[in-house]
Amino acid sequence: MTQNSTPKSPVSLLGLGAMGTALARAWLAAGHPLTVWNRTPARAEALAAEGAKVADSAAAAVAASGLVVVCLLDDDSVGAALDGVDLAGKDLVDLTTTTPARARARAAWAGERGARHLDGGIMAVPPMIGVPEAGGYVFYSGSRELFELHRPALAAPAGTEYVGEDPGFAALHDVALLSAMYGMFAGAAHAFALIRREDVDPVAFAPLLADWLAAMTRGVHGTAAQLKSGDYTAGVVSGLAMQVAGTPTFLATAEEQGVSPELIRPYFELMRRRLDVGSGEEELTGVVDLLLR
Numbered sequence: 001m002t003q004n005s006t007p008k009s010p011v012s013l014l015g016l017g018a019m020g021t022a023l024a025r026a027w028l029a030a031g032h033p034l035t036v037w038n039r040t041p042a043r044a045e046a047l048a049a050e051g052a053k054v055a056d057s058a059a060a061a062v063a064a065s066g067l068v069v070v071c072l073l074d075d076d077s078v079g080a081a082l083d084g085v086d087l088a089g090k091d092l093v094d095l096t097t098t099t100p101a102r103a104r105a106r107a108a109w110a111g112e113r114g115a116r117h118l119d120g121g122i123m124a125v126p127p128m129i130g131v132p133e134a135g136g137y138v139f140y141s142g143s144r145e146l147f148e149l150h151r152p153a154l155a156a157p158a159g160t161e162y163v164g165e166d167p168g169f170a171a172l173h174d175v176a177l178l179s180a181m182y183g184m185f186a187g188a189a190h191a192f193a194l195i196r197r198e199d200v201d202p203v204a205f206a207p208l209l210a211d212w213l214a215a216m217t218r219g220v221h222g223t224a225a226q227l228k229s230g231d232y233t234a235g236v237v238s239g240l241a242m243q244v245a246g247t248p249t250f251l252a253t254a255e256e257q258g259v260s261p262e263l264i265r266p267y268f269e270l271m272r273r274r275l276d277v278g279s280g281e282e283e284l285t286g287v288v289d290l291l292l293r
Contacts, residue, residue, distance in 0.1 A: 008032040012065035016043040020071040026130030026157035037061035071095040088114030095120040100168030107167035118142040121174025141169035232282040241280025
């Protein structure tokens, strides 16, 4: 150890699926003493050969480190793995995909057992973990002080993005972004379906589609500004009335191509409903309000 080097904090990791294994390797590569546990012990064998200590129980893994990270299938799995485990004095970071309400409940659950809690939402796939240039990061929410304390360790696998004291905010940001992703994939699926039976090379079509989607994503900033100001007509380029008038062409093209409109018709119906109650000079922002129950 050199004079300027700092000992890396020990980490205990529960859960060695594809993401958990990627996290484990990133912590090992960064020099963190790592203890791992998985319900199926065989998944830990390769990591043991790479320097991880393998705990024979979740309780033993928790006892090994002050910083305990869980990355399991779902929130029920977290509860099952930690049932009866002594969490007093531990810092529990939950990277399991969950809902905002369940994240808040899990934070309260941890607090009742004497643990401090951070929730995390991973915005990456396993190959992006431990590869800074890949751009992956993790949302964190809960105690700012706790986040800052463990930030060096948490930053080893991927970038960090703190989104607030509310324990549910990491899950909320995670699911919101992933929901937008699936909406984009739905549009891309419809686009590919339209050309599927034609003499159009999907590989040649793909960069056109990707570039167009990338250009259109800039519109989210305008939507955000309109939502904040309440003025849905500010900076409008293509008014709602004009866009609604164009939707029959999209539906007719789908019919001609033998493609189901089930991925795009619901959005078109929301656009028309907004036109009925709003202004034709608005942008599409008003459909957001129609989604609120």
